[in-house]
Amino acid sequence: MNSCSRPGSWPAHFRPSSAELVSALAGRRVVVTRAAEQADELVSLLEAEGAVAVVVPLIEIVPEPVAAATLAALKPSEFDWLVVTSPNGASAYLDVHTTAPGRVAAVGATTAAALAAGGLRMTLVPTDQRALGLLAEFPAGSGRVLLVQAVGAETTMTAGLQRVGWQVTPNSPYRSAPARPSAGQQLAALSADAVLFASGSAARAWVAVFGQTTPPIVVAIGPQTAAAVEQVGLKVSLVAADHSLPGLVAALKSHLAGTE
Secondary structure, X not given: OOHHHOOOOOOOOOOXXXXXXXXXXXXXXXXXXXXXXXXXXXXXXXXXXXXXEEEOOOEEEEEOHXXXXXXXXXXXXXXXXXXXXXXXXXXXXXXXXXOOOOEEEEOOHHHHHHHHHOOOOXXXXXXXXXXXXXXXHOOOOOOEEEEEOOOOOOOHHHHHHHXXXXXXXXXXXXXEEXXXXXXXXXXXXXXXXXXXXXXXXXXXXXXXXXXXXXXXXXXXOOHHHHHHHHHOOOOOOEEOOOOOHHHHHHHHHHHHHOOO
């Protein structure tokens, strides 16, 4: 093994300073707005970089029993594709099914991971991890697609799939509802260095609680979320190039390090 690869064996002229070894996120207070049951992954990513995660759940996931029962009654074998647009949708599907149609598409890596954890094999996860990115890569066809998404979701996916010939059966077995953070959580959020938004519903819930006041840096997970954040009157500081939770953290880290 090359001696330079061992800790403490850097040649003097290449040896990084202690400041260079410390993440730009170290000690930064970052607000996580995801639902409480979904915050752990993002918290872990932030803490791995030395950041202090300020968990302020602004939404909660509420099951829709009638839609869930309808989903359970459907036979996966009667569909050509399963398309899922969020980890919540993945959980709702796996709550009632252990198998899937022959082809499975997830809107992004986090959703794909949730489906894979339930034993489903991915056929398509788009490079551009959002609805429009999935539609751009989705093949034309004439079979049946089971689309699992939230109540009130935009019609982008349904309309886009229908345009390329598919018969779409949408199902919405859950919805996002605003959650009210405690007074302590509110104070902690407003004194943080940055806030991360992974969904438009969290941004709308933020405004309902805090109005237009935010930490200095506002980060959106992707263009669709950024548009929703700006639609409610908040200023987006940066948008993650990789529309995933690791990408969200990486974008903030690069911004703080001045390397974006």
